[in-house]
Amino acid sequence: MLDIKLLQDDKKSVEAALLKRVDKKNLDLNSIIRLDKERRAILTKKEALQAKRNEASKTKPDKETVEVMKALGSEIKNLDKELTEIEAEYNSRLAALPNIPANDVVAGGKKNNKILDSFAEQPKFDFKPKDHVELATNLELIDYKRSAKMSGSGFWTYIGNGALLEWALLNYFIDYHRNHSEYEFMIPPYLLNQESAFISGHLPKFKEDLYWTEEEKICLNATSEMMLGNFHAGEILAKDELPKKYYAFSTCFRRESGAYRTEERGMIRGHQFNKIEMFHLTVPEDSWTSFDELVKYAQELVEGLDLHYNTVQLAAGDTGTAMAKTIDLEVWIPSMNTYKEVSSISNALDYQARRGNIRFKDKDSKNQFVHTLNASGLATSRIFPAILEQNQQSDGSVKVPKKLQQYMGGLKVLMQK
């Protein structure tokens, strides 16, 4: 949610910034400003009448006054109705505006994404490399077939050493975060209500991408960012409580309806995957420092596994609605001859905090919105195939990254039984 005052005061620069990510024909700031004007006019009128009524109601009124107030009451009611309608329209239009991209975020869509950095060499194979589905099946790490039987396509079961590898990854992530004592570990519920999904910015836009229960109006989380963003909703934090830094584990659920399924085989895009998410709440002046820290931590996690990946700054149009700036870490998937996101690091500035009404008292005891940031740290579902594919050897075996071996009873190589 953007600040309406920003629109009122400096429509031109807001518009210019938003055009970096939205088509001109889809951007109508004037109507929002107009609705806001109308809204305030009616509100002022209504409040004047209410003041009159309150004055008369301070003591028991006489018969005559009661009659006058009756009429006044119905007038207030009418204004109120009018106001409710305008506000609904106003709010939904304002809420639909995406965040203002940061200054250094370039305009346009995916094709304008820019590689900032690249880690390690792209592995070369002197044999025909297999894709991760084949590797995982041959090495009996994952059972795709039986999973489809039980749950449908897009689900998988980790079996044996595969389950061990998955768990090793999570342990590696968690142990890494545990070294940073200011971070608090969280395991939130996986189901959340509609209001929370709105606050996190996933409603209304991503309704179709979430799994909803039939009876109750709650959905499975698509990322624990949804939970962490809501954890402090409605609160006013003390300044010395900030920054708050969390890392949370959750299994994430996404319908991915109609998406990409054919080329993205196996576990590149599934309905269920495991993820550790980092999340910061900061004072505004510190949020970019936090951003750099999150980028660094996410990078260190991938680098610890010796995987070749790129650090990519997203163009405005490819950045999530709520975010002012996003950097993705994209790991090399040889079979697809492409790079796939394993971590997305974003600064939402006050956009989410405004929706969630998360504030802090500044040094003048004024309440200000906090800034929120999130970053995967990391999701397993793309790291797992990257490990299989990048570390495969000519005999079909796969080397276990050094950092993971301690979590797998010293196992160094995954081999066919």
Next chain:
RNA sequence: GGAGGCGUGCCGGAGUGGUUGAACGGGUCAGUUUCGAAAACUGAUAAGCCAGAAAUGGUUUCGAGGGUUCGAAUCCUUCCGCCUCCGCCA
């Protein structure tokens, strides 16, 4: 699943239709006092919105929504949350 109770400010806790944004107590902050501190005393201490350059004024909010009324924290209603007892399951 059945029966009952409860939801008020940072916290505890009054308040059952008329100057109640809310008694009282605690906390916190500031001041007085003190060499300093404690104690005591005095004062301050919610948020949103609207108008205003500001001072300030207005308005809304007592779990959330709707209703009754000239007037609602107080009455009705729906929803949400919490608690207790019984049952059921582990």
